[in-house]
Amino acid sequence: MIDFTYENGALTARLYGEIDHHIAPRLRGEIDMKCETLRPAVLILDFKAVSFMDSSGIGLIMGRYRCITLLGGRMEVVNIPPTLTKIFTLSGIQSLGVMK
Amino acid sequence: MNLTNHMKLSFPSISTNEGFSRAAICAFILPLNPTVAEVADVKTAVSEAVTNAIVHAYPTEQGTVYIDAKITDDRRVIIRIRDTGVGIADVEQAMEPLFTTSSDERAGLGFAVMQSFSDKVRVRSAVGRGTTVTLEKIIHSAYDEG
Ligand SMILES: Nc1ncnc2c1ncn2[C@@H]1O[C@H](COP(=O)(O)OP(=O)(O)OP(=O)(O)O)[C@@H](O)[C@H]1O
Ligand SMILES: [Mg+2]
Numbered sequence: 001m002i003d004f005t006y007e008n009g010a011l012t013a014r015l016y017g018e019i020d021h022h023i024a025p026r027l028r029g030e031i032d033m034k035c036e037t038l039r040p041a042v043l044i045l046d047f048k049a050v051s052f053m054d055s056s057g058i059g060l061i062m063g064r065y066r067c068i069t070l071l072g073g074r075m076e077v078v079n080i081p082p083t084l085t086k087i088f089t090l091s092g093i094q095s096l097g098v099m100k
Numbered sequence: 101m102n103l104t105n106h107m108k109l110s111f112p113s114i115s116t117n118e119g120f121s122r123a124a125i126c127a128f129i130l131p132l133n134p135t136v137a138e139v140a141d142v143k144t145a146v147s148e149a150v151t152n153a154i155v156h157a158y159p160t161e162q163g164t165v166y167i168d169a170k171i172t173d174d175r176r177v178i179i180r181i182r183d184t185g186v187g188i189a190d191v192e193q194a195m196e197p198l199f200t201t202s203s204d205e206r207a208g209l210g211f212a213v214m215q216s217f218s219d220k221v222r223v224r225s226a227v228g229r230g231t232t233v234t235l236e237k238i239i240h241s242a243y244d245e246g
Contacts, residue, residue, distance in 0.1 A: 018122075021151045022115035028205070052122070052140070054147040058207040083140045090216055091209065 002030055011040035016049035019057035031064055035071055043068045048079035058091040065096055076100050105131070105171040113154045113163045113183070121150045121167060128169055129177055132239040141217040142177065142237060148210040149181035149233040155202065157185025157231060175239050184230035191223050 001023065003014045013031055017023070035043060043064065047053075061077065068075050078100045080088055093099060107128055111117045122143045129142055146167075153165045166182040188194045195215075200208030214221045220236040 018119060020115075020118045020147055021155060022118050024205075052143060052147075054144050054151065055207050055209040055213050056151065058209055059205040062207060063205040083136065086137075086140075086217070087144065087213065090212060091207065 002027055004030075004034055006034075006038055006040065009041035010044060011035065011038055011042070012044040012046055014046040014049065016051075018052040019050055019060065020052070020054055021056040024056045024060045028060055028063060032067055035064075035068055035073070039071060040068075040073050042074050042076060044076045044078060046079050047077065047081060047084060050081065050084065053084055053087060055087075055091075058087070058093065061091075061093055065098065074098075101172040101174045101176065103170055104173050107167075107169050109167040109169075110164050113158045113165050113185075115151075115154055117165065118147055118151055118154065121165075122147050125167070125169060125179065129171070129239060132171065132175060132177070133241045133243055134239045135242045138237070138239050142179075142235075142239075145214045145217040145221075145235050145237075146179060146181065148213050149179075149235065152210055152233070153181060153183040153185065153231070155204075155206075157183035157187075159186065175241075177235075177237050177239055179235045180232060181235070182230065182232040187227040187229055188223070188225040188231055189227050191225050195223065 001017055005012045011034055065075050075098045077098050109124060125146045126139055126143055163185050168180040170178045193199055195211040197212040198208040200206045218235040218237045222234040225231040
């Protein structure tokens, strides 16, 4: 579901499996807890191992963007698999300037 | 166009059934040899409609979500997702991108996703009676069958 590494002020959250409304609240809780304790300069969401995502995942990303911005950090979204490019394009997340 | 296959499912409006309904619809369309992208499209559109039924249709008590899926001989998949929940007062407004009535970190993109991931989306709804979403998509084969 999620793995974390923290190095030089960068918190990387590697997500894996399917991201939907069923799992999103747990991911949100874990990421926010880490962010609040570590106060990272940058939160990196790594989608390499995500096999499925629907609009609940978009809500999750937008919410984490707000959260880390409020904490004074920034966010990066990396390794978007080809099967997810369509939903990312539709989401408007590119306009946040977080996609690497 | 004639029916070549037909299935029905019903399940309680609990979130574990979002993954179940995706897996079921994926298995149902597999005999059509869909491409990886087509499978992803159908799974995502169904996930949006089922999630809406679970999240919005039954805000106070658990209800039932019904799926009726058909395959026709012109390789068309027709999937109906139905609930008997609260209904939608203004369907046109509900379908606008970014419109949401939820305060729970929802993007308001579910209907927009259904529309861009299917060939056709129809929504019928009546307040207090429930909502039916019908998704249609033609599946071109991963094999070139000409
Ligand atoms: N089955 C339903 N029953 C009642 N209301 C619904 C139903 N489906 C959708 N709605 C209403 O339509 C609105 C828009 O739905 P849509 O799926 O586009 O966005 P969302 O569910 O709010 O957010 P997202 O899908 O991005 O998580 C919902 O906020 C809700 O008010
Ligand atoms: Mg929705």
